[in-house]
Amino acid sequence: MKKILLAILPLFSLITQMALAYNKATFEYVKKYKKLPGETLADRDLSCAKFAGFDLSNAKLSGADLSGADLSGANLYGADLSKSKCGSYVGADMRNANLTNCDANHANFSRANLSYANLSGMKASRAIFEDSILDDAVLYNVILDYSILTGASCKRADMGNIKINYSDLRNVNFENANLSKAVIQGPTKITTMIQAILGTGKFLSREEFETINFNGADVLGAAFLTVPRGISMSGAIGAASISCCYG
Numbered sequence: 001m002k003k004i005l006l007a008i009l010p011l012f013s014l015i016t017q018m019a020l021a022y023n024k025a026t027f028e029y030v031k032k033y034k035k036l037p038g039e040t041l042a043d044r045d046l047s048c049a050k051f052a053g054f055d056l057s058n059a060k061l062s063g064a065d066l067s068g069a070d071l072s073g074a075n076l077y078g079a080d081l082s083k084s085k086c087g088s089y090v091g092a093d094m095r096n097a098n099l100t101n102c103d104a105n106h107a108n109f110s111r112a113n114l115s116y117a118n119l120s121g122m123k124a125s126r127a128i129f130e131d132s133i134l135d136d137a138v139l140y141n142v143i144l145d146y147s148i149l150t151g152a153s154c155k156r157a158d159m160g161n162i163k164i165n166y167s168d169l170r171n172v173n174f175e176n177a178n179l180s181k182a183v184i185q186g187p188t189k190i191t192t193m194i195q196a197i198l199g200t201g202k203f204l205s206r207e208e209f210e211t212i213n214f215n216g217a218d219v220l221g222a223a224f225l226t227v228p229r230g231i232s233m234s235g236a237i238g239a240a241s242i243s244c245c246y247g
Contacts, residue, residue: 047085062098086127164188198222 043063052070057077061084069087077093082100086107094109097117104124113133120138125145135155139162147167155175162182169188174196182201184190195216203224213235220238 042080047087049087067103193217 040060041064042060044061045065046061046069047065048068049066050070051074052072053074054071055075056071056079057075059076059079062080062082064081064084066081066087067085071092072088072090074089074092076089076097078096078098079094080098081102082098084099084102086099086102086104088108089112090108091111092109092113094112094114094117097114099114099117099119099122101121102119102123104122104127106126107124108128109132110128110130111132112129114137115133115135116137117134118138119134119142120140122139122142124143124147127144127147129147129149129152131151132149133153134157135153137154137157139154139157139159141161142159142163144162144164144167146165149172150168151171153173154177155173157174157177159174159182160178160180162179162184164182164184166186167188169184169190171191174193176195176197178197179201180197180199182198184201184203190212192213194213195218197218199218199221201222203222215235217236218238219236
């Protein structure tokens with residue numbers, strides 16, 4: 001047994017040295033080029049990491065803890081961030097990224113490009129999506145609580161079964177977005193629903209809905225509850241259910 005151990009020890013030492021050398025080389029490569037050479041960072045603790053401006057395209061970050069991490073301006077095209085804890089993605093390229101079931105509480109996606117990204121099952125409390133691009137993205141079953149989406153573009157986005165609670169939706173572009181089975185309660189400061197698909201969606205709010213532009217929106221089957229008297233849906237397609245009016 002002793003002879004076997006003596007024979008194994010040099011091999012173990014060599015493997016350790018090779019691993020340390022590889023990690024050092026990887027670190028130097030990342031430091032110099034701001035790019036991860038095909039590394040898998042799934043389930044890693046990357047909290048407060050500084051990845052601003054990095055090329056993380058197609059990176060494997062599923063389950064990683066990125067809370068407090070700075071990924072501003074990073075290239076996350078096609079990255080797998082499923083089940084991860086999110087950080088700051090200000091201005092990041094996140095097209096085609098996988099963000100399914102991730103924890104986006106307090107995350108910042110301002111000006112990020114999330115076109116064609118999959119955000120299904122995301123939970124985002126007090127998250128920021130100001131001026132972000134969510135065109136053609138999937139936001140099925142997403143929960144947004146007290147979040148800011150001011151100026152975001154959600155054209156053709158699949159927002160079925162989404163739940164938006166007390167979030168700022170001023171100037172959000174919902175053109176041709178699917179809000180079927182959505183539940184939106186506020187106030188949310190919605191200003192436009194042009195050409196949105198609202199079928200079977202529920203809107204529970206005491207906002208001034210008469211100021212919203214519903215031109216071309218498909219409201220067939222939608223329910224507006226506790227809304228002010230005199231709601232106007234001029235230009236809308238179909239008939240919505242309006243009840244519990246006040247004022």
